[in-house]
Amino acid sequence: MPNVTVIGAQWGDEGKGKIVDWLSSRADIVVRFQGGHNAGHTLVVDGKVYKLSLLPSGVVRGKLGVIGNGVVVDPHALLAEIELMREQGLSVSPRNLRIAENVPLILPLHSALDKAREQARGSHKIGTTGRGIGPAYEDKVARRAIRLCDLAEPETLDWKLDELLLHHNTLLAGLGAETFDKKTLTDSLLSLAPKLLPFMEPVWDLLDEARKSRQRILFEGAQAVMLDVDHGTYPYVTSSNTVAATAASGAGVRPSSVGFVLGIAKxxxxxxxxxxxxxxxxxxxxxxxxxxxxxxxxxxxxxxxxxxxxxxxxxxxxxxxxxxxxxxxxxxxxxxxxxxxxxxxxxxxxxxxxxxxxxxxxxxxxxxxxxxxxxxxxxxxxxxxxxxxxxxxxxxxxxxxxxxxxxxxxxxxxxxxxxxxxxxxxxxx
CATH class of the missing domain: 3.90.170.10 (Adenylosuccinate Synthetase, subunit A, domain 3)
Structure with missing residues (x-):
């Protein structure tokens, strides 16, 4: 069965949430493949408003949702969003939400650095949301990111935090911002582990099995092409590639899995x-x-x-x-x-x-x-x-x-x- 990839064709906020929600009735699985909680999808169902930032829009339809490795995840934001959806009557659990085990995490220090840099830019500010998306992607590329799978290995987490804090505290101090304590970060992450690890899975295996069984997959992009870090209005862009080709690398599937690419435009x-x-x-x-x-x-x-x-x-x-x-x-x-x-x-x-x-x-x-x-x-x-x-x-x-x-x-x-x-x-x- 053919798959569909949905991306924004302008600067975001085109109404992707409603379209993805509408299309998800025809899909078996809905996958987020890039971006973070700087993206927002508003869905209106029978007069009830759902605002999603990290969760795939298919959760409103009761579909299996997947957060791919191309996304950067703020654990606190994700858990807060899950709780909000539960309060609105939706079921969100490891039965209908899976997260790639190699997804990079956004930590409080990322947000702090994001805000400090933006303030230092003065009149040349980019207009970031201050949620740490860019610094988290930087750590991923620099090979010092804390990933979801690291929460299951305290020894790995220990030495990786040493490297991370060496880098970030130096920058934060130079910008006149407050630095971070290793023990506080460690304790916070270890307390989050039991809440997050049940959602963890090698999702590329799950998606490949879905392909073999001819299930329909809907790949859901965040932001839009004109905010793509390569093809958008650089430097006033997001920190990831937003084009359809990213669906393959950001979910761990073969390029042919992207299927029909639907662009959303106001x-x-x-x-x-x-x-x-x-x-x-x-x-x-x-x-x-x-x-x-x-x-x-x-x-x-x-x-x-x-x-x-x-x-x-x-x-x-x-x-x-x-x-x-x-x-x-x-x-x-x-x-x-x-x-x-x-x-x-x-x-x-x-x-x-x-x-x-x-x-x-x-x-x-x-x-x-x-x-x-x-x-x-x-x-x-x-x-x-x-x-x-x-x-x-x-x-x-x-x-x-x-x-x-x-x-x-x-x-x-x-x-x-x-x-x-x-x-x-x-x-x-």
Missing amino acids: SYTTRVGEGPFPSELHDEVGQKLGERGKEFGTVTGRPRRCGWFDAVLVRRAVKVGGIAGLALTKLDVLDAFDEIKICSGYKLDGKSITSFPSSPAAQRRVEPVYEVMKGWKSTTYGAKSWADLPAEAIKYIRRIEELVEVPVTLLSTSPERDDTVLMSDPFEE
Whole structure:
């Protein structure tokens, strides 16, 4: 059976949670393969709101959830999220959640370093969430990370903490921040071990058995392509690769397992934090998009910057992210506009360019080139079929398809999971 990989096609916050939740009804297993608890997915089910940061969205459907080795896990954040979901009536236990034994852990010192660095950057701040994601990935690459499997071996934990503290306390002291005590960290980790180790498993074996038995796997990405550490608006990016290819390495499966790649894009564009944003609107139109779309970050609570749909950015995400089809969300937010614009090209220093430049200085000088389309008078909110859509809304969707060079295969018309228009089932592609 084919698998599906879901990734963001803009700067995150595109509504991946609802789409993954909706698709998980067709899946057997849902896998998170990168990122940390700086990502947030909001699901609305029968009027009840679930906010997930680490748990795979499939837990709301009662599916088996897997956290892959490409994720960095804050143990305290994970356990708090599990407890919150239990309070909301969901069952989360080792029976329906498995965590890769080699997943790196985020420790309090990572968050402390993240915040101290951001403060030291002053006007050049990146806009991190301060949750320690970047420093945790640095430790992974530098081969000094504490991993979940280390909690089962106190001797290993002992010498690894020596190395970790030598590095981090030196940096923290240099930044004028408080340093960390080895015994306090050791005691904390050992107290967490009995709560976390029951979830541990070599998940690549589990996923390979699922492949052999032809189970459907849904790979769930965090953030989005334009926040990819290689392909995004560097340095205003996250600390992991967010493209679909990462699903294989971040879960421990063969590259062919990635399957159909579905990119999620809003019908307009938003961004949280710092960094270039060519189609950003600083006027009443941008404010109206934010108000109608309730644009606040799921994790940070920060208001999102808003602008018109940027087809140049999404087309780049399609190419480098391996996207085969788009799920277009929040079309109903555009119901109230007499005219709607699409950024279909750029100008840089007076010259037309066809792609987003890599240079941060050039990115900030980019000027959007807009196409103007007529708005629609009737509502798209809650539409469940193509026939429910106004003619002008269909024209808008068709133009997006032409510009980004892939079809729109799913359309979301409200936060409710059933308000979804399906043009083609990604699991059948």
